[in-house]
Amino acid sequence: MGKKEMKKETGLGLSYKKDENFGEWYSEVVVNSEMIEYYDISGCYILRPWTMTIWEIMHDFFDAEIKKMKVKTCYFPLFVSPGVLQKEKDHIEGFAPEVAWVTKSGESELDIPIAIRPTSETVMYPYYSKWIRGHRDLPLKLNQWCNVVRWEFSHPTPFIRSREFLWQEGHTAFATKTEADAEVLDILELYRQIYEDYLAVPVIKGKKSELEKFAGGLYTTSVEAFIPNTGRGIQGATSHCLGQNFAEMFEITFENEKGEKAMAWQNSWAYSTRTIGVMVMVHGDDKGLMLPPKVATVQVIVVPVPFKDADTQSILDACSDTVKKLTEAGFRVEADLRDNYSPGWKYSHWEMKGVPLRIEIGPKDLAKNQVRAVRRDNSTKVDLPMANLAEKVRDMLNDIQKSLFNAAKEKRDACIKVAKTWDEFEVEKDVKTRTKGEMGAAKTLCSPFDQLELPEGTLCFASGKLAKKWSYWGRSLVLLHISINPTSI
């Protein structure tokens, strides 16, 4: 019976607080909210329906948008032969330590070991070379939704760093750099929309430094998010211009309109289930998960509040009617009519699961032909007349979506410090030598496209040379804030 009681305790609260034990808090939230189940292989996680709905909603948005851009769906194999994998040297250097190898099938040793894709550039591009012959074959725009494997040995974290994860990877080829450049930004804008409009997570669009760019690419753009409690900047999604480097390695050439041989320009771009982890980290609180309405599996949970002597059946009927009415109006809504849990337990349970809006219906509400609505984000309670309920619920969900974004943005902005000099940047004397310290390495997150004004003569905070632009710096582990600094690189 011990097991049964554990089950009942789900949703009754967290052992850890977000501000005090962030890592433990996060693990507890993703498990107790029923997003994740830990698996018996380290670094692999079970994605439960509460997670997959979010993934599907983002998929439906993004997939429709890229289809408008004439991107087509494909599926390339999970496996790569070693020769092909190693063709692009910089690229493989970036991934080799994390590649998982299949060496056996049944009881038989394979003739050569076969790699599992960590990403699919080298899987795909030999065939781009085959398919692209003339300028009419361009642009070639393909995307696949798949799993990839990176057998990392550093501390695994659900969604954020897992050995297998789900993503989309787009791979496109163009006749000109101009077209490739334009697509990099179009895709980046879709990634911004996923974070800001769906997950209510503010991001900064910008360009990665040479050190941080994609292995083998020309330049990398990204959306960078920020986790207030850890002060950690986190790469949200990347849109790479690969230039002509892979085209050269894989001989992706075409006959241009003048009949000359030319080399293709390529991009690759991806977002993964990491997006969901960032969302949890940004919005969650000490009661559990907090879901933005646009991605919530259940947007509204209806809870009956029967009192002694009340006509319980009428209350249950009113709950079912409310579900019906709101479902017809297009909301994702459920009623929790279980008779073996108290209303209080249910409140905690659905707060833990992050449902944006709770509707309570008790005898008094029934008498007044109203319901009580309680917001997950700020706990405000308001009585809503049954008459125009759908309309009111729509307004409240819209407001919750906006409020979550605004709250996250305020927190983030409060943590961004302008640091014109080394002293302002950090108390540490030398960022590089502190790389191995507890605070983790400071590194550039990106140089934002949306630049502050840079007064003439401003010097780089680090090198003392003339600064060329502002860059965001953050830490990969723990820091109280990210900073924006004038930099010469």
Added chain:
Amino acid sequence: MGKKEMKKETGLGLSYKKDENFGEWYSEVVVNSEMIEYYDISGCYILRPWTMTIWEIMHDFFDAEIKKMKVKTCYFPLFVSPGVLQKEKDHIEGFAPEVAWVTKSGESELDIPIAIRPTSETVMYPYYSKWIRGHRDLPLKLNQWCNVVRWEFSHPTPFIRSREFLWQEGHTAFATKTEADAEVLDILELYRQIYEDYLAVPVIKGKKSELEKFAGGLYTTSVEAFIPNTGRGIQGATSHCLGQNFAEMFEITFENEKGEKAMAWQNSWAYSTRTIGVMVMVHGDDKGLMLPPKVATVQVIVVPVPFKDADTQSILDACSDTVKKLTEAGFRVEADLRDNYSPGWKYSHWEMKGVPLRIEIGPKDLAKNQVRAVRRDNSTKVDLPMANLAEKVRDMLNDIQKSLFNAAKEKRDACIKVAKTWDEFEVEKDVKTRTKGEMGAAKTLCSPFDQLELPEGTLCFASGKLAKKWSYWGRSLVLLHISINPTSI
């Protein structure tokens, strides 16, 4: 330039004929129609957009249907630890020889080898055991869309037998056998709809024999398709009742309404990219692929037919207008306006790719304010007035969808022979001893739910005992027909 010329030859015809060299014909069709690209690892294939649209259309249908049945989406890891994989003995015996093992990451040997899922029963059910405690946790209905790996050494065939393939796998648990039994058939009906209503492939619903059922399950139902040219019966998709066998192995128990400990009843069901291969085999002809309109990436291809002295621009404009009009009416339609290919080349090209309807627009059509429509399935040509084009196109596409199904059904039915006696069954004296012969083994396909009348006293064609039912028999390799026989087993 040799390569360029090869490219141009795509669509100009097949080297093999379906009736003469079925295997070679099939490989050529899936490659030349741009569904498949062969990959440098044997048994792995690249699924190109022309394939993936079909997969997506079926996904959208099936996923929506199972969501109405309250099935939720999940994603379990690709990897299985050996201990868990081997927990159900019958089950693992069925899959062990085909399991791919990861033994290395980067340069390091793993402590224990890790298997890649060939199917996910053993991946999932330890967690079903954890999640299912009381009767309120049932039914538990999960489905995932994913890749699985079966490292088969027999002759690989695109779609039909590949080492990695895409599928959905549904895994459900119920409190009662009655509920499980009902779901098995509900899912089987959806599989029938995929084959018959989408792929225009007639199938027989039935129950597998004990020998052919899923390893470790209670009973297996399937939809069985038939490839006329080879006479081969082919398993289309399966819906298994697992009974309580896995529940016992994985301790999936719950407290029932009376407070007693009870064991769950389980199902699992799957359809894969094999569906697409069956469709190609059934409908394709010596001109190439033939796509049913409901799953065709392009349902209508518009080809301009400019003549000397004709106003080419007006013809091109009429083509674009037609695309616009039909797109707005909800069709998937494209124009092939390339100026470096002749109309005749384009006809062959789009016939190879299986587009159900071609619309040709030339100067005469323009003058008469009409278009010429040519059906892929029977080559009939008809002039359609521009005025109500969308309506006429809808009728024609509906008719093509039906005609493809009817033609396939007629061919199949003509190949089904009633064989009441051993002599009628086959000329061979002993089916079992001929198992290794060139014709391949004869085996039961299924006992159909839709039974013929079985006159009292009918004897089993093989054993001579009293027959209990009719069963379909077919061969795994080559046979001129399948047969339906009275059987005692």
